[in-house]
Amino acid sequence: MVSCVPEIRIRKANRGELIEDAECVVYWMTAFRRLRYNFALQHARDLAVELSKPLVIFEPLRVRYRWASDRFHRFIIEGMRDNAVACQQQQVLYFPYVEPKPGAGSGLLAKLAELAAVVVTDDFPCFFHPTMIQTVARKLPQPLRVVDSNCLMPLAHAERTFTVAHSYRRWMQKELPQHLQDFPEEQPLDCDQLKPPPKQLLQAVQKSWPAADLDALLAKDGLCEFEIDHSVPPVDQSGGSQSAGQLLDQFIQDRLGSYDEERNEPNARGSSELSPYLHFGHVSPHEVFERIMKAERWNPDKLQKPNGKVNGFWGVGENAEAFLDQLCTWREIGFNMSWREPDYDQFDSLPEWSRKTMKAHIKDDREYVYSLEEFEQAQTHDPIWNAAQRQLVREGRIHNYLRMLWGKKILHWTKTPRDALDIMIELNNKYALDGRDPNSYSGIFWVLGRYDRAWGPERPIFGKIRYMTSENTAKKHKLDAYLERFSD
Ligand SMILES: Cc1cc2nc3c(=O)[nH]c(=O)nc-3n(C[C@H](O)[C@H](O)[C@H](O)COP(=O)(O)OP(=O)(O)OC[C@H]3O[C@@H](n4cnc5c(N)ncnc54)[C@H](O)[C@@H]3O)c2cc1C
Known part of the structure; x- marks a missing residue:
């Protein structure tokens, strides 16, 4: 018997009507790029079983989204390869599509949707995803169901925006236990009620938009023709x-x-x-x-x-x-x-106290002011900061504690807090594998006072914003091996 995804996780993005005589159900996988513990896939599977139609899993990768690079393309394609292999054992059609040129993929989803009774997709509340879903929802004649598999807590359960961690924590401790009974299935595709997909189902669509040859894309130089940022290379860690x-x-x-x-x-x-x-x-x-x-x-x-x-x-x-x-x-x-909060990535979404205190110090003398390029190339006077930046560029990550210091020093060494915000977003999202995420904005805005309180004593540039220094970091933490690893 097929289980049900909790209603609270499912959103109807349009008023489309179910197309009863359509060929299949399409799961358009955009954010939860996995086959396990995935409410969106599970909901698509439930619908496929209920309607007695085969399930198509469509996992696309656009070529020209902001900060697209070899690093992110490779990581995502490695994940697609895992999904392709796992789907070979299952009664589904898996369609990986990697857009070769800007615009080449336009029209593909609409064409695929011509086969679908209903389309299900992922409800990721950040980056280009919300706008993309709104645009697609308006165009589809059939229902577009958007499913939240982001967090342990269903996102729609909160009736307010939390501005400090301790109030979220207290609320979460009261509210989360009831949702722990509603876990997604470990293997939603292990289901003998799925209708086997006819082999020819996607033939017409794939004539114009061929399925990606994932092994070829992952081979040396497989991505060299793509219009993505080749100056951000893949890291040693595989995706998937x-x-x-x-x-x-x-x-x-x-x-x-x-x-x-x-x-x-x-x-x-x-x-x-x-x-x-x-x-x-x-x-x-x-x-x-x-x-x-x-x-x-x-x-x-x-x-x-x-x-x-x-x-x-x-x-x-x-x-x-x-x-x-x-x-x-x-x-x-x-x-x-x-x-x-649709403006979660905007300076003005910061708490009033933090904007006020930074404004009061905007004209303070700044001993060091670096440009984006100087930060990017790790050319500051501070070896600890430079080491953190080199780790970000080379490995696509920064050690968690140093990531806080990294942000605080960008605030310290830029002309205005708005410049600091732009530089943090640019560097974090360009290089960090985990960038472009709600947590990117949590971390970056935390540097500027989000989720924090005013601290004394009031200091130049920072005002009442929490202050961190490399000197204290060096006193509190052993850094020798780290500094050596990222010395140049
Ligand atoms: C300036 C700045 C930028 C940041 N940018 C990002 C980002 O782009 N993407 C991102 O995921 N995190 C970001 N963070 C938060 C944090 O640095 C990372 O989540 C953490 O370092 C990831 O390492 P981990 O997976 O080993 O974490 P672990 O310590 O193993 O924690 C497990 C998981 O909990 C979550 N988590 C841990 N610490 C935090 C935190 N402080 N805030 C929110 N979630 C947390 C992450 O999902 C993490 O994977 C940023 C923090 C700062 C100060």
Whole structure:
């Protein structure tokens, strides 16, 4: 028997009518690029079974979105390859499409939709996704169902925008347990009620828009003809659900036991490193949660009374508690903001106190002012900052603690806070694998006061914004190995 996705996670994006005599159900996979623990795929599967039609999974990659580069293309295509392999064992048609030239993919979704009784897609509340969905919804004659598989908490459950972590945490502790009973299925495609798709189903569409040859694209120079930024090369880490699963295994086995102590140590490899996989949807937060809790031998009876505290609510070890606070509070408060506030990426969405204090200090003397290019090329006077920037450019990540310092110093060394914001967004989203995510804007806007409070004493440039220095960072943390690794 097929289970149902909770109603609260499903949005009707248009008023299209079901096309009863259509050939199939189409799942248009844009953000949750995985076949496991995926409510959107599960809903498409439910509809396919209910309507007794085959399921087509369409996973496209556009060529010209902002910051498209070899780094992100490769990571996404590696994920597509994992999906293609996994779908070979299943009763579905998987259609990966990588747009070869700008505009080449236009018309494809409309053509594919001519075959569909209903189209299901992913409800990702950030970057180009919300606008893209609105545009497509207006054009489709059949229903477009948009499904939220972003977080443990359904995004529509919150009736307000949370502006500080402790109030989100207190609310989450009260509200999340009821949703933990509604987990997505581990393997929604393991379902014997799916109708086998006829082999010819996509033939006409694929004549004009051939399925991507993923191995060829992943071969050396496979992307060289693409109009994407070739100055941002791939990193050593592979994308896809396979790699995400291996990383999660390793983290639980080797690093979860010391997470709380080690995650802030730049010399150590203490955190999960899952953020790129969470961002591209290669792994689900539900799966991460389930695996952590299994390792902790948790069951819901262990839950403590909600108390708003960082530690102790889940009734697991303190390292797992610390990790769950990142996953369930810090990650999800950012989704709450971008889901509810269309200006989440605009300077004026900052709290009033922070805008006011930065404005009061806008004319303060600045000993160092660097341009975007100087920041990008790690040409500041500060070896710690330069090392963090080199890590970002080379590895597509920055160590979590240094990422905070990295942002604070950009605020310190630019002419205005608005310039600082633009530079942080540009560098983070151009180089970080986990960029262009609700958490990108959480982290960057946190630097400027979001989710924080006023701090004293009032300082030049920062005013009451929380201040960080490289000197203190060097005193508090061992940095020798990190600095050596990224010395030039
Ligand atoms: C200036 C700045 C920019 C940032 N840009 C991004 C970004 O582009 N994308 C991004 O995912 N995170 C961003 N963060 C938040 C944080 O740095 C990363 O989420 C974290 O370092 C990812 O590493 P990890 O997966 O090993 O985290 P872990 O410590 O293993 O945590 C597990 C998961 O919890 C979430 N998480 C952890 N820390 C935070 C946090 N502080 N805020 C929100 N979620 C968190 C992430 O999804 C992470 O994968 C930024 C922070 C700052 C200060």
